[in-house]
Every structure is written in structure tokens, then in C-alpha cells.
Amino acid sequence: MADVTIIGAGVAGLCAAHAVLGAGLTPRLIDRHGAPGPHGCSWWAGGMLAPFCEGAVSEPAIVAHGQRAAAFWAGVTPVAQRGSLVVALQRDRAELDRFARRTSGHRAIDDLCALEPDLGTPQPALFLEQEAHLDPRAALADLVTALAARGVQIERAEATPQDISGPVIDARGMAADLPGLRGVRGEMVVLRAPEIRLSRPVRLLHPRHPIYIVPRAGGVFMLGATQLESSDRRGVSARAVLELLSAAYALDPRFAEAELLETGADLRPAYPDNVPRVTIRGRVLHLNGLFRHGYLMAPALAEQATAYLTKGIKGDLLHED
Amino acid sequence: MRDFHGVRLASPLMLGTAQYPSPAVMEEAFRASGASVATVSLRREGGQGQAFWDIIRGLGLHVLPNTAGCHSAREAITTAQMARELFGTNWIKLEVIGDADTLQPDPFGLLEATEALAADGFEVFPFTTEDQVLAKRLLEAGAQVLMPWGAPIGSGLGLNNRYGLRTLRAAFPDVPMVIDAGLGLPSHAADALEMGFDAVLLNTAVAQAGDPVAMARAFALAVEAGALARQADPMAPRDMAQPSTPVIGKAWL
Numbered sequence: 001m002a003d004v005t006i007i008g009a010g011v012a013g014l015c016a017a018h019a020v021l022g023a024g025l026t027p028r029l030i031d032r033h034g035a036p037g038p039h040g041c042s043w044w045a046g047g048m049l050a051p052f053c054e055g056a057v058s059e060p061a062i063v064a065h066g067q068r069a070a071a072f073w074a075g076v077t078p079v080a081q082r083g084s085l086v087v088a089l090q091r092d093r094a095e096l097d098r099f100a101r102r103t104s105g106h107r108a109i110d111d112l113c114a115l116e117p118d119l120g121t122p123q124p125a126l127f128l129e130q131e132a133h134l135d136p137r138a139a140l141a142d143l144v145t146a147l148a149a150r151g152v153q154i155e156r157a158e159a160t161p162q163d164i165s166g167p168v169i170d171a172r173g174m175a176a177d178l179p180g181l182r183g184v185r186g187e188m189v190v191l192r193a194p195e196i197r198l199s200r201p202v203r204l205l206h207p208r209h210p211i212y213i214v215p216r217a218g219g220v221f222m223l224g225a226t227q228l229e230s231s232d233r234r235g236v237s238a239r240a241v242l243e244l245l246s247a248a249y250a251l252d253p254r255f256a257e258a259e260l261l262e263t264g265a266d267l268r269p270a271y272p273d274n275v276p277r278v279t280i281r282g283r284v285l286h287l288n289g290l291f292r293h294g295y296l297m298a299p300a301l302a303e304q305a306t307a308y309l310t311k312g313i314k315g316d317l318l319h320e321d
Numbered sequence: 322m323r324d325f326h327g328v329r330l331a332s333p334l335m336l337g338t339a340q341y342p343s344p345a346v347m348e349e350a351f352r353a354s355g356a357s358v359a360t361v362s363l364r365r366e367g368g369q370g371q372a373f374w375d376i377i378r379g380l381g382l383h384v385l386p387n388t389a390g391c392h393s394a395r396e397a398i399t400t401a402q403m404a405r406e407l408f409g410t411n412w413i414k415l416e417v418i419g420d421a422d423t424l425q426p427d428p429f430g431l432l433e434a435t436e437a438l439a440a441d442g443f444e445v446f447p448f449t450t451e452d453q454v455l456a457k458r459l460l461e462a463g464a465q466v467l468m469p470w471g472a473p474i475g476s477g478l479g480l481n482n483r484y485g486l487r488t489l490r491a492a493f494p495d496v497p498m499v500i501d502a503g504l505g506l507p508s509h510a511a512d513a514l515e516m517g518f519d520a521v522l523l524n525t526a527v528a529q530a531g532d533p534v535a536m537a538r539a540f541a542l543a544v545e546a547g548a549l550a551r552q553a554d555p556m557a558p559r560d561m562a563q564p565s566t567p568v569i570g571k572a573w574l
Binding site (some may be wrong): 017055058059098101102180181187207228229230231232270271272273274275 | 342343344345346348367370371372376475525531
């Protein structure tokens with residue numbers, strides 16, 4: 001008999017199951033699609049664990065909680081703790097100074113090539129040594145495996161909190177349709193460029209098309225991501241592909257020869273302040289609004305939900321409805 | 322301030338709704354700005370931005386939809402029609418971009434779209450350069466308001482061609498005009514109002530500031546100062562110094 005039922009097996013639901021187990025309770029995990037896959041927005045994430053960079057446009061809660069994400073994930077899946085880089089093209093140099101003023105945890109380096117010798121031309125950059133990255137799809141699979149080893153299987157079934165008695169953690173993302181929750185469209189591209197060697201994510205500041213490039217195993221790179229106030233779920237637009245590829249090309253012209261493996265588009269569930277929340281509604285806790293901070297914030301959100309369930313502690317991410 | 326299509330605005334500040342860190346910050350910035358008009362772009366959202374538009378409607382201000390990102394008259398006209406349906410307003414800020422790098426308006430496409438939309442009952446706010454001849458043509462085509470640029474969109478350069486803007490203002494004393502785009506600092510907004518423009522429209526300067534809410538407040542103060550200064554009939558600049566204390570009668574030691 002389960003102590004808590006979790007609906008939704010994306011990054012939020014899986015982290016919730018992990019945290020519930022850690023608190024000595026037995027979770028039941030239900031998802032209408034079964035195991036994680038292209039049906040969920042966690043699948044399309046970049047996998048950057050970049051709390052300091054996010055600080056440029058996010059509330060302080062993201063920077064504070066996000067700093068503990070890499071340690072959590074390292075216990076579950078391979079995490080590359082090699083930091084991240086921020087660069088700007090020659091004519092947008094002022095953007096780099098502005099970014100530096102608005103973030104912490106970085107140091108300026110004169111030449112990007114000192115850290116990433118394979119990357120084209122020497123240029124100044126910011127190095128955020130404490131940041132990390134992971135492969136989101138591998139992380140989901142590893143988390144599923146870790147849960148299975150402790151007897152938690154994902155049941156493939158349709159369920160809403162009303163269908164279930166006892167405590168429920170609702171981690172359904174956009175499907176939960178909660179008040180104040182909106183979808184923010186994101187589009188990404190996956191490329192294979194074996195001749196380009198990059199060991200850490202690079203964020204390119206650009207007034208029109210800011211992008212990041214996250215290296216994955218086997219010469220594969222993820223380029224992301226657009227951010228549109230739209231709940232359009234159609235495939236990636238030609239414009240988005242143009243923008244993402246142009247920006248990658250500007251960073252290193254060899255990306256022009258890359259093999260285009262995949263494009264993806266989905267909605268990030270977000271609240272008006274773009275900060276994830278645990279909303280308390282009686283016996284139901286809604287974990288939602290992870291926006292672009294799924295892997296960065298799901299561990300903290302799951303931890304706070306569990307602390308409330310087991311000890312009644314109300315953390316800063318908890319909201320009474 | 323002159324009326325805009327029969328509407329008297331409570332504040333000469335029009336504020337854009339793009340590029341804020343979050344909708345919550347945007348709402349707070351709007352409150353701090355005292356803006357009377359919220360502009361909203363339709364095109365990039367592909368008609369699926371319902372949740373975000375609800376937030377904008379919730380601001381309780383006049384909504385001025387725009388055709389940002391349109392590169393032809395036809396595209397702009399279609400977008401304008403979509404905007405009218407979505408927001409239930411005849412107001413449209415008409416943007417027809419002629420150059421992808423400078424985002425300079427295409428005068429020919431702008432004129433074509435202005436004519437078509439005005440004939441279709443729209444109240445057009447054309448985003449134009451400071452070109453006086455184009456302004457005349459736009460007014461003949463049915464525009465009753467003009468939105469000359471201060472500088473290229475998002476550049477923050479301020480009033481790039483003060484001579485041209487002053488000439489434009491003087492040439493059409495009865496036409497309500499909004500300085501749109503290129504404002505980076507509150508002093509630029511005050512400058513525009515001191516020169517006799519009726520309002521200013523900006524977005525990036527507030528949305529991309531380190532503290533958008535504080536910057537919104539700074540612009541609110543600036544437009545108030547600028548409008549008040551204009552009403553107060555500023556002195557004319559002079560080449561010769563004029564002592565504020567007369568020299569004659571001063572104690573001679």
C-alpha cells in the first residue's frame with residue numbers, strides 16, 4: 001500500500017518519488033504515457049545546471065536552490081562538473097559586461113580558447129566554474145532505474161488527483177491546468193558535429209537570439225532554446241531553426257557542416273513569476289511551474305513537498321491555494 | 322497632450338510587454354510606470370499566446386497591438402486584422418520593417434498598409450522615420466497619429482535626429498505624435514516631451530534594465546517632468562550670457 005501517489009513521471013514526478021522514498025515513505029507513480037519520453041517537456045531540456053547564469057533573469061530563489069542541484073544529480077546520473085562559459089560576439093561585447101554585473105559566481109577570462117582549445121577564435125568570456133551539465137534523457141532513465149531498484153515502477157494509467165484517495169503529488173505539468181499556469185514555448189535542435197570538441201556548455205549572449213550549446217556524448221550538441229509566450233505545440237518553426245543554427249555558426253563556423261539529428265518543441269509550464277511552486281490544496285500537492293528550471297529546481301521542489309508531507313514544514317516554494 | 326483617436330490618455334507613457342524576466346515583473350513595472358497604454362506583439366506568438374494576453378488585458382490599460390516583425394504590407398494587414406479580433410480594438414501600431422539589421426520602417430509598405438487599414442476602419446499608429454514627406458503621405462492615407470522613431474528599435478540611443486524630429490513636430494502642429502523606439506534613458510523620454518511630442522513608447526529600456534520596476538518608475542518621473550516643462554513654456558536657448566543678477570547697482574569695492 002502506497003503512502004503517497006504521484007501523478008506524472010517527468011523530472012518533477014520522478015524527483016518527488018525519489019524524495020518520498022528518501023523520507024522512508026512508499027510512493028506510487030502513475031503516468032498516462034508510462035516511462036519518460038518525447039511526450040513530456042523534460043525530454044527536451046538542455047540539461048544545464050546553471051544557477052548563476054539563470055540569476056541574470058530569474059528570481060533569487062532559483063539561484064539559491066539551484067546551487068544544490070548538481071550534488072543531487074551526481075548521486076543519480078553522470079554530471080559533468082566542468083563549469084560553463086558565457087561569450088558574446090564582437091559587436092555585442094557590452095552584453096557580456098552587463099551579464100557580469102547581474103550575475104555572480106563568475107570570473108572573466110581573456111581567452112576562451114584557454115579552456116576550450118578547440119573553439120575557433122580567441123575571445124573574452126565569463127567562466128562560471130561551479131556550474132555543471134548533464135544529459136537530461138540519461139538522467140531521466142537513470143532516475144527511473146534507481147526507483148525501480150527500490151521497487152517503484154511507473155504505472156501507465158490515466159489519473160487525476162480526484163481519482164485517488166490519500167495524499168497525492170500532482171506533477172503533471174501543463175496537463176494539470178492549474179490557475180495562473182501558462183505554457184511558454186521552447187524550441188531546440190540537436191546536432192552531431194564530431195570535429196568540434198567542447199567540454200562544457202557555452203552560452204552566447206545576443207540581443208536578438210541568445211542561445212546555449214550543451215555538449216553531449218558522441219559529438220552531439222543540443223542548441224537551445226527559443227522562449228515564446230505561446231501555447232503553440234506545433235513542431236519547430238523554420239525561424240527558430242534559422243536563429244539557433246545562425247547563432248551556433250557565429251560561435252564556430254564548423255557547425256555549418258554538422259548533421260541535423262533532431263528538432264523539438266514543447267511548452268514549459270510557468271507561473272507568473274516563473275518560479276516553480278508546490279501548491280497545497282488539502283491532501284493534494286501540486287508540483288508545477290518548473291519553467292526552464294526543470295533539472296535545476298525539481299530536486300528542491302521535491303524536497304520541500306516531502307518535508308511538508310512528513311513534517312509539515314513550509315519551505316519558500318510552498319504556496320497555499 | 323493631444324487626444325489619440327478621441328481618447329485622452331492619463332499618462333504620456335506607453336510601455337511594451339516583451340522581454341521582461343517574468344510576467345510578474347512586467348505587471349509590477351507597469352504599475353510603477355503609471356503607463357496608460359500597453360503594446361503587445363502578436364506575430365511571434367502565432368496566435369496561441371492566450372494566457373499571456375490575459376495577463377496584459379488584466380493590466381486594465383488601453384491595449385495597442387502591434388505588427389512587430391512584419392516585413393510586408395500584406396503581412397502587417399493580416400496581423401492587424403488578427404489583432405482587432407483578439408483584442409477588440411481598432412487601434413493598431415503599424416510596423417512594416419524594411420531592413421532586418423536596423424529594423425528601419427519600410428516607407429512604401431507602411432504607406433500601403435496605412436491606406437488599406439484606415440479604409441478598413443482601423444485607427445492606425447504608423448511607426449515611421451522622422452521623414453516629413455512620408456509623414457504627410459501617411460496623414461493623407463488616413464493616419465491621424467504619427468509614431469516617429471527616436472532611434473532604431475532596441476538601440477537605446479535616444480533622439481538620434483533632433484533637427485528632423487523638431488521639424489516634423491513643427492510641420493504638423495495638430496497631429497498627435499508619439500516618439501517610438503530607441504529610447505534608452507528617462508532623460509530621452511523627458512527630452513521628447515519637452516520638444517512637444519505627446520507621448521513616448523518604449524519597451525527594452527525598462528524590460529531589460531537590471532531592475533525593471535525601478536526603471537519604470539524613473540520613466541514615470543521623466544515623462545511627468547517633460548510634460549510639465551513643456552506646459553511651463555521653456556526659455557529659448559541663447560548664445561549670449563545674461564546675468565540673473567544685474568551688474569548695475571552692485572556694491573563697488
